[in-house]
Amino acid sequence: MAVRTAAIPQELIYRAAYEANRLAATTVPRDGLVAFQRAAQRESKPLARFVLRKIVDNANLAVAENRPMCADTGLPRYYVKVGNEAAIEGGFVALERTLRQAVADLTHDIQLRANRVHPLTRHNPGNNVGIFAPNVDYSFEPDGDWIDIIVVHKGGLFGTDYRMLFPADGVTGIKRFLLDNLAEFARRGLSCPPVIIGVGLGGTKDQCVRLSKEAACLRSIGDRHPDPLVADLEVELNDLANRTGFGVMGVGGDTTSYDVHIEIAYAHTGGLPTAVSQLCHAYRRAVGRVHPDGRVEYRDDPQWFTPYYRRVGIE
Ligand code: SF4
Known part of the structure; x- marks a missing residue:
């Protein structure tokens, strides 16, 4: 008889989503920092070199002071990769409620700019949550019993x-x-x-x-x-x-x-x-991998484009 994987609790998903949002807002992925520095070093035009160096300084300052690197904190959005063997407490409806709650709470706690408004009335709920906001896109992966919660604050x-x-x-x-x-x-x-x-x-x-x-x-x-x-x-x-x-x-x-x-x-x-x-160069992204045994691993490489995701044939 197949052994059923323990359901991943919503409380753990909330913690991972909140922390991934916090990391996306206040840290810069390593590949971004390297690219910023390289661009500043090889720039031949003095004004451009000056501005590129300011981008490097700004990124380092944001990380050191635990603050967003641009006053416009973009649009928070999720990409969720779900292992085929993962079980989620309360199912996907509960997962989506949790993901929305994490954005609302983080918007308040870390002062993300409340950018999401009604497109016609321009009413601003003040928490980056509304109709189809934040976006949540999904992909699936064979064998895994985990969920990857990928957060991008897209500018x-x-x-x-x-x-x-x-x-x-x-x-x-x-x-x-x-x-x-x-x-x-x-x-x-x-x-x-x-x-x-x-x-x-x-x-x-x-x-x-x-x-x-x-x-x-x-x-x-x-x-x-x-x-x-x-x-x-x-x-x-x-x-x-x-x-x-x-x-x-x-x-x-x-x-x-x-x-x-x-x-x-x-x-x-x-x-x-x-x-x-x-x-844009306000490069904001973080991932939390949530395991059914209660572990959460954070990283900055989304690993979204797997061979399975790009599959060509039926298998
Ligand atoms: S495009 Fe990016 S860097 Fe420019 S204001 Fe928007 S979030 Fe900031």
Whole structure:
């Protein structure tokens, strides 16, 4: 007879969600700190170098003083990866109630900016909780009996765009779209570059946009796609973005993009859907893995794009 895994209590999920939100708000993932420092060191333009150094100082100060690194604390959102063997006390409805409560409490306790408002009345509930807020997206993983609660406080929301290309547009069309996107948003400083750029290729329109956001938010800087064709394009697009010279906050400089991550999905034979999402340099993310035995492990690498998540065939 199969042994049933003990249910993960909501109290433990609450603790992990609250702490992951706190860590996302007040720490900077290590890959981000390294990328900030490298960009400042190699910058050739004095004004851009000055601003990049201020980004490094600001990130270090935020960590030292346990405070958010930007006054705009973005939009708190969750990505939840659930092991196939995990059992959750109260099920997914209870889980979602707990995740919403953690955002409301953290918004109050650490003074995240209450950014979420009704889109028409502009009513602000004051706790970042409302209709479809915070976002919760799910994926699943074979064998695991744990839940990963991934928190992103997403900034740079002006830098997301979508275009339906034709297959014949190919890589040239993708590059053109990326350059249009950067010219529109990066030069005007709307997404606060340097940014991490996520590109979604293929799928349906909604899949494509979702993948571009996940690519921007849920992969570490320097990580390459396992498909060499995609990985090479990531390097090429990052080089292209930086050759625009838009630079940090649009003041001109060598680093417009810290990295480009591409995710692909099989597309309709007649189209090449393409989406670009920018994650601003306020790089805020943390993960809590909750085990049924009561342990919670925190880390900054989401490990969202597993081989199972990117599976090609039926198995
Ligand atoms: S885009 Fe990022 S860095 Fe700029 S104001 Fe928003 S959260 Fe802050």
